[in-house]
Amino acid sequence: MPSLSPVPPASVVAALRAAGCVFAEDEARLILAAARTSDEAAAMVDRRVAGLPLELVVGHAEFGGLRIAVEPGVFVPRRRTEFLVEQALAQAPDAAVVVDLCCGSGAVGAALAAALGRVELHAADIDPAATRCARRNVAAFGGHVHTGDLFAALPDALRGRVDILTANVPYVPSAEVGLLPAEAREHEPLVALDGGTDGLDILRAVATAAPGWLAPGGCLLVETSERQLPSAVEAFRGAGLETRSAYSEEMYATVVIGVGSGGVVRS
Structure with a gap:
């Protein structure tokens, strides 16, 4: 059964920073907001650490005040x-x-x-x-x-x-x-x-x-x-x-x- 225990934000930030993410704190906040369980959060962190763009990890990009859905294999709006x-x-x-x-x-x-x-x-x-x-x-x-x-x-x-x-x-x-x-x-x-x-x-x-x-x-x-x-x-x-x-x-x-x-x- 997926774990529902909260993921310590500090551990997410540390993992992202170690992977070279410049805005680790901001990225951690977005990942934790998007994840429904701690297992999902851990999987998202793993994908981000492996180099997947953040927008594809969380499934959306912010653009023009809108939340734009994005998927793997699709250009991420800049x-x-x-x-x-x-x-x-x-x-x-x-x-x-x-x-x-x-x-x-x-x-x-x-x-x-x-x-x-x-x-x-x-x-x-x-x-x-x-x-x-x-x-x-x-x-x-x-x-x-x-x-x-x-x-x-x-x-x-x-x-x-x-x-x-x-x-x-x-x-x-x-x-x-x-x-x-x-x-x-x-x-x-x-x-x-x-x-x-x-x-x-x-x-x-x-x-x-x-x-x-x-x-x-x-x-x-x-x-x-x-x-x-x-x-x-x-x-x-x-x-x-x-x-x-x-x-x-x-x-x-x-x-x-x-x-x-x-x-x-x-x-």
């Missing part, structure tokens, strides 16, 4: 991507149709829907594990989830109607994937990390096709790196989008914003 959500809301505060492309867990779409209220939300990803997870996270907002390769996954009825199109595309250059932290490299799908030779293959594909899906004045937002920014901006402008970029020093996040015909890019 807190820096909250900046992309902020920029989308600033650009299109009255959006009625939102698409979360390359959705992973659906965190971006869920956060946008939570902030906007009644919206038509669609999320799509090529990975069935991701879309299975995303369904859990967008269900409360009436979201629709589609499995397929970029825009091919979306219903044709969305063409020319999308007010906010976010695409948290993979943007790590192929040769640099092996340099990522082990938590990402070993536990997240390669398709969510590898962006091709210069990291911008998927970004270019999204930018090229986006104008046909955006409503008049609709916007496309993509996260990238500061190093890749000039090429990313060039791709957006080459697709005919009015383009600007935004950077958050606090969150170490870079976002490219492109607006379709008939719209004004807001600074």
